[in-house]
Amino acid sequence: MIETTWEPPMHEYGLVQALLERVEREASAHEAAAVHRVIVRIGPLAGVDRELFADAYRMCRPGTRCEDAELLLETEEVDWRCRACNAAIPAGAALVCPTCGWPARLAGGDAIVLERIELEVRPHV
Amino acid sequence: MCDACGCGDTNLVPVEVHARLLERNDEVAAHNREHFRRRDVVAINVMGSPGAGKTALLEATARRLRGSRQLAALAGDLATERDAVRLRTAGIASSAITTGQACHLDAAMVHHALHEQSWPRADYLFIENVGNLVCPAIYDLGQEMNVVALSVTEGEDKPLKYPVMFRHADLVVLTKTDLLAVLDFDSAALADALARVMPRPRLIAVSARTGDGIDAWVAWLEGRRSEPAAVAS
Numbered sequence: 001m002i003e004t005t006w007e008p009p010m011h012e013y014g015l016v017q018a019l020l021e022r023v024e025r026e027a028s029a030h031e032a033a034a035v036h037r038v039i040v041r042i043g044p045l046a047g048v049d050r051e052l053f054a055d056a057y058r059m060c061r062p063g064t065r066c067e068d069a070e071l072l073l074e075t076e077e078v079d080w081r082c083r084a085c086n087a088a089i090p091a092g093a094a095l096v097c098p099t100c101g102w103p104a105r106l107a108g109g110d111a112i113v114l115e116r117i118e119l120e121v122r123p124h125v
Numbered sequence: 126m127c128d129a130c131g132c133g134d135t136n137l138v139p140v141e142v143h144a145r146l147l148e149r150n151d152e153v154a155a156h157n158r159e160h161f162r163r164r165d166v167v168a169i170n171v172m173g174s175p176g177a178g179k180t181a182l183l184e185a186t187a188r189r190l191r192g193s194r195q196l197a198a199l200a201g202d203l204a205t206e207r208d209a210v211r212l213r214t215a216g217i218a219s220s221a222i223t224t225g226q227a228c229h230l231d232a233a234m235v236h237h238a239l240h241e242q243s244w245p246r247a248d249y250l251f252i253e254n255v256g257n258l259v260c261p262a263i264y265d266l267g268q269e270m271n272v273v274a275l276s277v278t279e280g281e282d283k284p285l286k287y288p289v290m291f292r293h294a295d296l297v298v299l300t301k302t303d304l305l306a307v308l309d310f311d312s313a314a315l316a317d318a319l320a321r322v323m324p325r326p327r328l329i330a331v332s333a334r335t336g337d338g339i340d341a342w343v344a345w346l347e348g349r350r351s352e353p354a355a356v357a358s
Binding site (some may be wrong): 018 | 145229288
């Protein structure tokens with residue numbers, strides 16, 4: 001039997017931890033003085049609650065390089081496409097191509113991606 | 126203020142990253158997947174609501190495959206090891222993963238469980254995920270297949286309410302069919318709901334209690350292996 005360390009019972013916290021760690025690595029690599037802004041894209045089919053994610057970010061950023069960094073949450077459209085002919089499947093419809101009958105594939109809408117960060121870097125004189 | 130010219134400005138530098146936050150989880154999942162492949166173990170991620178009948182399904186599977194396949198299981202739950210104990214009693218070599226508060230299993234938990242003890246040879250490893258229709262679906266554990274257990278009492282529109290879970294399902298097992306006589310269950314409505322969230326809808330109806338449908342379920346499992354066993358009838 002194994003036991004894991006305690007964390008609040010929402011996976012948004014774990015994802016925010018991953019976010020803060022990645023931002024920390026990037027900031028160090030660029031020798032940044034601070035992080036100004038963090039831009040994350042979360043799609044509607046990501047299985048992530050945007051409010052909870054933002055709450056978790058506010059709760060977890062103190063003491064990190066993102067302490068004063070604004071979180072900007074972007075979104076994207078859910079895009080189901082025919083696996084064969086790439087025709088768009090209308091939202092809410094059966095996930096089968098009306099033209100050729102092939103199953104749909106998800107071309108977009110489940111992203112949980114750190115898109116970019118804005119770092120404060122001291123100018124070299 | 127900098128010492129040289131008295132300026133106090135810092136530059137704002139945008140850095141493109143484009144990194145998936147689940148990247149680390151997926152790296153560990155890939156390692157787990159390779160672990161299973163090398164040992165010729167078919168790993169099945171079994172998900173579903175609390176009480177959907179995941180453990181009972183695995184108990185019925187153990188009864189059916191006794192003597193022809195070796196089974197192992199990881200049983201994830203917030204508290205207690207009761208599911209792992211039930212599975213062991215049914216003849217499945219099982220280990221519990223008690224997550225405390227985490228609502229899902231992730232690849233690191235599975236990795237730890239795989240390596241913290243020596244496991245007997247197994248044909249199937251069932252990973253019984255935490256009872257939850259929201260989070261478990263997004264965490265790749267290294268499994269070969271995702272199975273979602275959905276009981277006849279949960280409502281035909283469940284798939285529409287939890288599209289993320291059902292879009293990741295390779296198979297939906299409709300459980301507790303022995304209760305159908307006392308329910309107004311609309312199987313056409315369920316099929317319609319699944320078609321809207323699952324690109325390749327596949328459903329097998331079972332009753333762990335009576336054994337109905339278990340043969341079809343086992344046949345599906347065996348189809349996932351390259352060499353099907355001679356299953357005792």
